Amino acid sequence: MNPLCDRCGKVVYPTEKVNCLDKYWHKGCFSCEVCKMTLNMKNYKGKDKKPYCNAHYPKTSFTSVADTPENLRLKQQSANQSQVVYKEKFEKSKGKGFSVVADTPEMQRIKKTQEQISNVKYHEEYDKKMSGGSVPCNSSQVSRAASQPSAASQHTNYDPAPVPVQAAAAITPAAAIASVPPPSAGKRYRAVYDYAAADEDEVSFVDGDVIIDVQQIDEGWMYGRVERTGLQGMLPSNYVESI
Structure with missing residues (x-):
């Protein structure tokens, strides 16, 4: 059918x-x-x-749950439990150190610049020793430390402006002939960049000049005499290399 x-x-x-x-x-x-x-x-x-x-x-549509007293109680209980978990994690993580910053070339350059700026403190102490009194740190020292190129940038894109020999010889700061610390025995340095003195206690030189009677002041600066001109004063350590 x-x-x-x-x-x-x-x-x-x-x-x-x-x-x-x-x-x-x-x-x-x-x-x-x-x-x-x-x-x-x-x-x-x-x-x-x-x-x-x-x-x-x-x-297909979702089913809405009515806000009955029982459902509201369960919702509040779930919220309280989540707060307990959050506080527990917070207590466990509290007191732990900060994350370590990667030692990248850029971070090394920034660190080096900060160290050079901090060298102003050493210049202030040196000025006190030389003058026998308290000499405030001036703005030229800060700009000199901040503008000094880092060791990483010297071998990449640093293009120093040439300083004529006559101009370097003409710079004769009055403080350059002051009494100097005892020189380091046998140490001689050769300039690898031109440098124009930014303060009266510094000395100018050009690429290739020999620096003698050198005494290291700190990591960033030294005291010495330019063999070609006979002038002496402070100079940046990363502008010269040991012979």
Whole structure:
């Protein structure tokens, strides 16, 4: 006995029968419940044993939970537990040190510049020793330390402006002929860059000059005499190299 079509209720013969969703349909009756578009076994979507096209397939919606007293109590309990976890993690991490900054070439350059600026303190102490009193640090010393090139930048893009020999010889600061510390025995240095004195207690020189009677003041500065001109004073250590 032939079954009946679920859509039209008429007999479905084997040549036009579609067996789907536990029901029987005529091929023309197997259509979307909303738009009535004819479907087949490849493009239909079934829900509650009813066929739908892709556009009209019922979308699944979330169920909203009512704010009942019990649900509100559970929500507050969850919030309290999360606060406990947060405080526990905070107590464990409290007191630990800061993260270590990577020792990159840029950080080394910044560190070197800060050290050079701090050398102003040494110049102040040296001036006190030379004058026997208290000499305040002036702004020219700060600008001199800040403008001094670092060791990393000297070998990369440093292009010092040339200083004429006559101009270097003409610079005769009054403080250059003052009493000097005892020289280091046997040490001689050669200038690798031109340097123009930025203060009265410094000495100018050009690339290739030999520096004698050298005494190291600190890591960034030394005291010496230029063999070519006979002038003596303070000079930056990273502008010369040991012979």
